């Protein structure tokens with residue numbers, strides 16, 4: 001597994017990085033463990049917060065430097081990369097501000113004596129992270145856990161090594177001691193070694209179901225706690241009383257943001273009959289308007305996918321859907337005349353239950369469209385999925401929206417919006433979308449020891 005930066009807009013290999021040796025891995029593990037035992041777990045909340053706040057300030061002072069690396073390595077439109085840098089800074093600041101309150105000791109009412117629960121750090125954590133939001137994903141894992149007093153080691157996706165190194169440098173520049181945050185260019189075999197190592201106390205993975213199953217199984221053999229943030233195929237339900245303008249606007253941003261490569265992207269558009277034709281017409285017109293080009297150029301609205309491999313896989317999925325009886329309403333092919341990994345915005349309709357697409361996640365600008373008679377059928381279809389990450393409901397009756405939201409079997413439901421992420425909102429799913437939560441007060445509770453102290 002080579003760690004290699006390839007610009008998905010030009011196809012040019014930018015830089016290749018050596019994997020570390022087993023001896024180097026051992027040095028890193030030793031350093032992280034020493035840092036935890038001798039330095040980091042003895043620091044106060046305010047000392048840790050100073051490091052995270054400084055990191056946030058650096059991101060805000062030099063956003064272009066960080067954002068351009070994202071765009072170079074995985075092709076995101078530069079304004080969206082700048083947005084990701086700002087969100088990552090907000091996450092660092094959020095935990096710097098609130099961690100002490102989230103982890104404050106809790107007194108427990110007990111008939112005799114005194115009882116309290118204290119949250120203490122558990123040690124060295126291992127995170128396996130994906131390329132689609134190269135800083136945000138890492139900030140979600142590192143910020144709460146560093147504030148809790150743990151130290152972190154990160155295996156980033158092999159396609160974004162420059163971003164991986166940039167985040168490690170950021171933490172060092174912000175004043176984190178050596179070993180508090182460690183980037184690891186490790187092979188998959190070494191991932192197993194890291195999970196098995198007694199100094200690693202828990203593992204977090206964000207990525208596909210396949211990777212999650214492998215990593216969670218290994219951690220399970222070692223009786224180590226994990227959190228899994230996996231794939232999704234979020235339903236976007238439009239009820240008959242929805243504001244159509246709003247629904248179409250959010251359908252476009254929900255499907256096309258990050259070129260469709262988001263776990264919480266809107267992927268299955270489920271529209272009640274009475275609005276279906278008008279919705280589809282306007283949605284299609286909006287998708288036809290996207291302009292592919294250089295993601296560094298502000299005029300570009302459609303970025304390439306992260307790699308030619310990702311494009312090949314997505315095209316094969318679309319072909320499979322069509323072979324299975326789906327109708328291609330829009331797109332369906334690679335954009336001609338450009339070297340980059342560009343996929344046409346695509347809409348598939350007439351997808352029945354036997355179609356392989358019915359249960360799949362489409363990680364790119366491909367919308368699956370379903371027409372349903374009513375609210376009950378919309379909810380049933382939304383829940384007929386192996387995934388349970390997020391979902392959206394559009395209705396002008398907010399109370400009705402809440403009732404529908406409660407019936408959707410996912411970790412997150414947004415009413416009258418596509419999904420967005422914010423430091424204070426818990427993030428995570430159910431079913432094959434994984435377990436555990438990141439962000440918010442919940443995200444800092446995953447890897448702490450809730451220790452009972454009882455005075456008789």
Ligand code: NAP
Nearest residue numbers: 129130131156157158191207208211214229230231232263
């Ligand atoms: P991926 O292939 O699973 O990769 C994610 C990370 O896991 C990478 O660091 C990858 O390393 C590593 N990995 C893959 N297979 C592994 C194995 N057998 N053992 C150890 N590590 C392994 O996922 P992706 O294609 O990059 O990302 C897309 C998927 O992630 C989608 O399903 C998406 O929905 C999901 N996702 C979920 C969330 C969420 O919060 N729920 C957020 C973003 C993405 P290499 O790069 O070296 O292969």
